[in-house]
Amino acid sequence: MKKYIIALDAGTTSIRAMLFDIAEKRFALTAQQEVEQSFPQSGWVEQDADEIYYKAAYVLNRCVSVAGAEHVAGIGLANQRETVVLWNRETGEPIAPAIVWQCRRTSEFCASVPKEMRQKIAEKTGLPVDAYFSASKIKWILDNVPAARTLLQAGKLCAGTVDSYLIFKLTGRFVTDYTNASRTMLFNIHTLDWDEELLSYFGVPREILPDVKPCDAVMGEVETGGGKIPLAGVAGDQQAALFGQACLKEGDGKITYGTGLFLLFNTGERCVTTQCGLITTVGYSLGKKVTYALEGSAFNAGSCVQWLRDGLGLISTSAESEQLAVSVPDTGGVRFVPAFTGLGAPHWNSEARGMLAGITRGTTKAHIVRAVLESIAFCARELTDCMQTDSGICLREIKCDGGASANDFLMQFQADVLGIAVNRPSERESTALGAALLCGIALGLFGESEISSSRKAERIFTPAKDRSQQEKWYAEYLKAVKRALMS
Numbered sequence: 001m002k003k004y005i006i007a008l009d010a011g012t013t014s015i016r017a018m019l020f021d022i023a024e025k026r027f028a029l030t031a032q033q034e035v036e037q038s039f040p041q042s043g044w045v046e047q048d049a050d051e052i053y054y055k056a057a058y059v060l061n062r063c064v065s066v067a068g069a070e071h072v073a074g075i076g077l078a079n080q081r082e083t084v085v086l087w088n089r090e091t092g093e094p095i096a097p098a099i100v101w102q103c104r105r106t107s108e109f110c111a112s113v114p115k116e117m118r119q120k121i122a123e124k125t126g127l128p129v130d131a132y133f134s135a136s137k138i139k140w141i142l143d144n145v146p147a148a149r150t151l152l153q154a155g156k157l158c159a160g161t162v163d164s165y166l167i168f169k170l171t172g173r174f175v176t177d178y179t180n181a182s183r184t185m186l187f188n189i190h191t192l193d194w195d196e197e198l199l200s201y202f203g204v205p206r207e208i209l210p211d212v213k214p215c216d217a218v219m220g221e222v223e224t225g226g227g228k229i230p231l232a233g234v235a236g237d238q239q240a241a242l243f244g245q246a247c248l249k250e251g252d253g254k255i256t257y258g259t260g261l262f263l264l265f266n267t268g269e270r271c272v273t274t275q276c277g278l279i280t281t282v283g284y285s286l287g288k289k290v291t292y293a294l295e296g297s298a299f300n301a302g303s304c305v306q307w308l309r310d311g312l313g314l315i316s317t318s319a320e321s322e323q324l325a326v327s328v329p330d331t332g333g334v335r336f337v338p339a340f341t342g343l344g345a346p347h348w349n350s351e352a353r354g355m356l357a358g359i360t361r362g363t364t365k366a367h368i369v370r371a372v373l374e375s376i377a378f379c380a381r382e383l384t385d386c387m388q389t390d391s392g393i394c395l396r397e398i399k400c401d402g403g404a405s406a407n408d409f410l411m412q413f414q415a416d417v418l419g420i421a422v423n424r425p426s427e428r429e430s431t432a433l434g435a436a437l438l439c440g441i442a443l444g445l446f447g448e449s450e451i452s453s454s455r456k457a458e459r460i461f462t463p464a465k466d467r468s469q470q471e472k473w474y475a476e477y478l479k480a481v482k483r484a485l486m487s
Helices: 049-067 107-111 115-125 135-144 146-153 162-171 196-202 237-244 302-311 320-325 365-391 408-418 430-442 449-454 468-486
Strands: 004-010 014-021 026-034 072-079 084-088 157-161 175-177 211-213 218-224 227-236 253-257 261-268 279-286 289-298 335-337 355-357 397-401 421-425 457-461
Touching (some): 004 162, 014 049, 014 430, 026 049, 049 084, 072 162, 072 430, 084 162, 115 196, 135 146, 135 196, 146 157, 157 162, 162 175, 162 218, 162 227, 237 253, 237 279, 253 365, 261 279, 289 365, 302 365, 320 365, 320 408, 355 468, 397 408
Parallel strands (some): 004 072, 072 227
Antiparallel strands (some): 004 014, 261 289, 279 289, 335 355
């Protein structure tokens, strides 16, 4: 009797493998390794693709050795999206550092894309033209790394997002899923295939890209000391969290507070065209049925708290941010704009930079810390307003997950700013949970109807009856954003 599914969560700053107990529908063990980021130039963000693979293999093997390969039914995978790796098809060796989704090196190229092509890209992919997405990153490596052209001419080059690289290294198969493909700016979300016109524009040959499959497909088999284990169930981390949060009905939404902030809103079979600067994307797919979503993202959220800790030394642990925030009644007029790597939705301005405004001689570190936390909630408010405008649906509740969702001050302030309940699950690892559940569906271990029942609420934060103060503070934040956009 198979007892477990392993959820492999290859995030931006760490890689985790988690043993999911099939009968109990809960995680029994976590193995984790941190992943380094490097910043070779201003606005550039890279990672060592070898490190990503070896640490993924290490945590995976750790879980297999504890559970016993004979007790593992399958492996599900969730991953940081948009980050690209190019590698040698014969050896599996990367030819350059992975370019991380946060990297802005291709901003100038993206700004040069003409209006007509921008419109085509938006219509076909649901994405604005931005350095955030994968296409310009792949183009940059093809144009700037000599080994890329050499391997391309020899028919030995592969290009893909982190999921396809890990699947290739673990199983030998070159595949990706609809959700990750939908983040490349090369994939037509209506035809569910790579788009020839876009491939031609970005100079990306189709033959270097992976085959694309539904999220619940069996992608290959991983060889272990105890036998082969199917790798089945793959989604980009935010889509996996949407699924893990049981946002299965049109109008369901979730916020993930990770390195960035990501709000996804289920639009069902409707591929909603945004009028407010959001992203239209594949939410998840089960077989031939595709569920679409609207997405809004802020590039910096949890990274701002890390900056308070590691950059400024104002706090020694992330948990300390909550203690400082509640020690003052407000920010003392201080406003923070979290734009270390530009502003994402709905502004899409790569040149904007972070800003602290309203500092006086009376400003303390508690005011600054509170301003940073409040800015995260204000980012989510901007995005939810856009979601409701685009979809025509009024949100009654938002589900939350990610590291900062453990911060009670932030979650209560988030509810007050949004004016709707914020629902925190008892299982905070929604991304890994989504990967495990997709794997279970792929292997026929349980059906879609069981997903909703697997989610339990740990706490629901209800908004304050009088929100006039929060509305005033939000208006001040928007003024600060406007100044950041003008700088």
